[in-house]
Amino acid sequence: MAIIRRNDTDRGLVRNRGLDPFEMMQDLLRWDPFRELSRGVVGGTEAVSFIPAFEVKETKDSYVFKADLPGIKEDGVDISLTGNRLTISGQRQEERKDEGDRHFVYERSFGSFSRSFTLPEGIDVDHVQAELKDGVLNVVVPKKPEVQPKRILVKGPGEGEKAKA
Structure with a gap:
């Protein structure tokens, strides 16, 4: 080959x-x-620098942040929330290279990274959850119940009052 x-x-x-x-x-x-x-x-x-790919989405009850962090352990990631600014940072350590090794392809990247996201008002800072599983970081920032969408029932004529006989 x-x-x-x-x-x-x-x-x-x-x-x-x-x-x-x-x-x-x-x-x-x-x-x-x-x-x-x-x-x-x-x-x-x-x-060479490490720049992880992020996915950010809003659901009806939370904001979800996903990042591909292959080769990073839980203690290598720092997540902080100050006011409405979410900051995710970390570092991917370079593996030791032996002097006698001969690399044919070296495309992996290493180094530190930091990403910050500004969240809208109405987030529940007390219930933020983060999980790192299979190299994917998943951070869920829930919305406060009062800012979540509520369904309003539309009534027809006569439904709100008793019909007068």
Whole structure:
């Protein structure tokens, strides 16, 4: 089995695939100028950093935050709630490299991260729950009962009063 080394320029804007204008347009549309910033390219060398992917959603009774944190243990994550600002931070430690090891591909990222989210008014700070299971962090911030949507019953004529005989 042959190991093929891949260069990061293979994922960039310019590819050596010929001069097909349709392929060039597809490359242009897929190009993400912020990818270079998130990878931390400094002075021609790449500083690898860990930036976890988050999913944030609102349900009828809470706000749910999910983050992919592979390789991080519970004690490596710090979650704080100050007022209506939720901050999730942590660090993914780099594994020890032996001098005699020869890496063919090294794409895993390590380092510290911090993400902050501003929540709307009406959250129940006393009942926030967080769980890290199978590399996925799940934080549930419940809404106070008074700010949760309530169903209003619509009455027809004569339903609210006794019918007069």
